Amino acid sequence: MISLSGIDAAALGGTSAVLRGVSLDVAAGEAVAVIGASGAGKTTLLNQLALMQAPLAGRLVLDGAEPWAQPRRERQRLRAGIALAPQQPPLPPRQRVAVAVLAARLPQMSLVRSLRTLWSPPDAPLALAALTPLGLADKLWLRVDRLSGGERQRVGLARLLVADARLWLADEPLAALDPTRAGTVLAVLRQQAAERGASLVCSLHQVDLALKHFPRVVALRAGRVVFDGPPGAIDEDLLEELYRSQDEAPPELAPLVQPVPLPQAMCR
Numbered sequence: 001m002i003s004l005s006g007i008d009a010a011a012l013g014g015t016s017a018v019l020r021g022v023s024l025d026v027a028a029g030e031a032v033a034v035i036g037a038s039g040a041g042k043t044t045l046l047n048q049l050a051l052m053q054a055p056l057a058g059r060l061v062l063d064g065a066e067p068w069a070q071p072r073r074e075r076q077r078l079r080a081g082i083a084l085a086p087q088q089p090p091l092p093p094r095q096r097v098a099v100a101v102l103a104a105r106l107p108q109m110s111l112v113r114s115l116r117t118l119w120s121p122p123d124a125p126l127a128l129a130a131l132t133p134l135g136l137a138d139k140l141w142l143r144v145d146r147l148s149g150g151e152r153q154r155v156g157l158a159r160l161l162v163a164d165a166r167l168w169l170a171d172e173p174l175a176a177l178d179p180t181r182a183g184t185v186l187a188v189l190r191q192q193a194a195e196r197g198a199s200l201v202c203s204l205h206q207v208d209l210a211l212k213h214f215p216r217v218v219a220l221r222a223g224r225v226v227f228d229g230p231p232g233a234i235d236e237d238l239l240e241e242l243y244r245s246q247d248e249a250p251p252e253l254a255p256l257v258q259p260v261p262l263p264q265a266m267c268r
């Protein structure tokens, strides 16, 4: 359904390439975990898949179309089929949880229905159905600013469940969750995406959970894909390479920056 080939991309708001030569195909209904050290480019990759920013180089194809070669309106139409749960969901603090969840459906709604949803949500049962498996059934009418960090993160995930999208992107969905809750939440995401035939791409710091819950793992190091395959093919050496300090660039990437010789006078 979505295919990246040879993508170089900057982080949101940045100008220099963070992702380098990334090629990746995600099929309809597929579930993929993205792992890699902090700063490896996981968020930048998810933002590319979410059509948040044009790549610097390479080709992105979504359902046979190239969104970045289309007029803005057409790109927005394509984007409506994609739902992204960012690391820190931008939820208006005074909004009720039910409204915050249902707001994820606004791109698919008429103007009148959107306004009704924001004022007095007619689809509250839908929000409740999404919140219940995430353990938030009792928070439906609470204000967002009364939630803990972990609860807020799960509201962000409930938005994925109601979004009516075909590609679900979750950026470190477990960051604010305790270990027991983390496993349950991943299982819910996987199960619900599978039931709806949605593709799921999830960036994770918890390697053990990525390997346990996903049939395919993509590993990034310094903005490059260094592994793409089943979890059983990942060994200790690869994990060590992935999480070794990024300051030690792997041989094929070094040197990105050439040492600048100091003037003689400064060496004395």
Ligand SMILES: Nc1ncnc2c1ncn2[C@@H]1O[C@H](COP(=O)(O)OP(=O)(O)OP(=O)(O)O)[C@@H](O)[C@H]1O
Pocket: 011, 012, 013, 014, 015, 016, 018, 036, 037, 038, 039, 040, 041, 042, 043, 044, 045
């Ligand atoms: N606005 C920006 N301008 C320039 N560089 C940026 C900008 N935002 C992020 N970066 C850099 O881009 C690189 C990749 O960031 P990204 O957030 O994609 O990594 P990540 O793997 O998701 O990290 P983490 O696990 O810590 O969230 C990092 O080195 C980061 O410092």
